[in-house]
Amino acid sequence: MNMESYLPSVILSPYISAFLVIESKDGMENRVMPDTAVMMSFRFGGKVAAGEPGEETGLPATALTGLRRTSRLLHYAPGTGNVLVKFREGGAPAFFKTPLHEFFGTHESLDQLVQRHKIAEVEEKLHEAKNNLQRVAIVEQFLITAISSRQPDLLISNAVQQIKTAAGSVKIKSLAASLYISQDAFEKRFRRSVGATPKQFSAIVRLRHLLDHFPETESLTEAAYEAGYYDQAHFIKDFRAFTGQTPQAFLRQAAWW
Structure with a gap:
């Protein structure tokens, strides 16, 4: 390729x-x-x-x-x-x-x-x-x-940056409050502009951040904890859906990209 x-x-x-x-x-x-x-x-x-x-x-x-x-x-x-x-x-x-x-x-x-x-x-x-x-x-x-005359939604751009900075580990209610907007209105604007709910988007950011740093972790438990998971079974299920592999198989690879 x-x-x-x-x-x-x-x-x-x-x-x-x-x-x-x-x-x-x-x-x-x-x-x-x-x-x-x-x-x-x-x-x-x-x-x-x-x-x-x-x-x-x-x-x-x-x-x-x-x-x-x-x-x-x-x-x-x-x-x-x-x-x-x-x-x-x-x-x-x-x-x-x-x-x-x-x-x-x-x-x-x-x-x-x-x-x-x-x-x-x-x-x-x-x-x-x-x-x-x-x-x-x-x-x-x-x-x-x-292209239309519509400019990017600056509030949503700010929210995206905050989610990325937090590696996906954010509380949507608190994020909306920090932007001085109701949670319902925030979620509607976010999914219309970004293509996913804030929760879905945060989950993608969280797992991509985990993959970027996966070789640095010493165990699956550590990887799950650092990604914000407290249930290892849930972590393995999400990881497999995200990558097509179990964490063990993924970890054996030299690189994922």
Whole structure:
């Protein structure tokens, strides 16, 4: 697999953190862990399917992927190439009217969100592009024309940063109170902008933080305690759903990424 990363233009940087171009010359499998970012994908070659062996389902060529709590196994056919757009938390609403929480755990074709002729135009240009710089520029121009006047919700951006700083170990009621907003109103704004409830988002942050520091822990009990779990069985269940492996199997690997 070959992966290249590109920074967005100044116009898009408040909403998008990076463009990624992933190419698989010979085909491959890749287990993707849950992340805090909504992703958009444009395929310019090959095919991609998702699912465990024997249960694969083909994925659309252009799609929006919402946040999710579980990992998924992706199968790339030989000659596959994708341009991925990684949105900042709260950045995607500037491009889509549909509340993002409706995409939680899903991988939806962009045809559901954008007029088909606009998607077809981008797909045609991507197939004609001669290199990845051109492909990223094509997707970037599509996004610039699609952007609305809506700016990121600063209150939600603040909440996201607090959750990340606390490595996901926060009390939602206290967080809402610190932002001078009722818990109900806060949760509605958060899931509409970010694509998950504050609790779901915090759980993703917590487990990703644990994975980043997993080799530093001396035992599963220590890892579970540091992640805020007090029930080891619950920790192992969540860990397995998140990574597709038990903590013991995961720990035996040299690296998870």
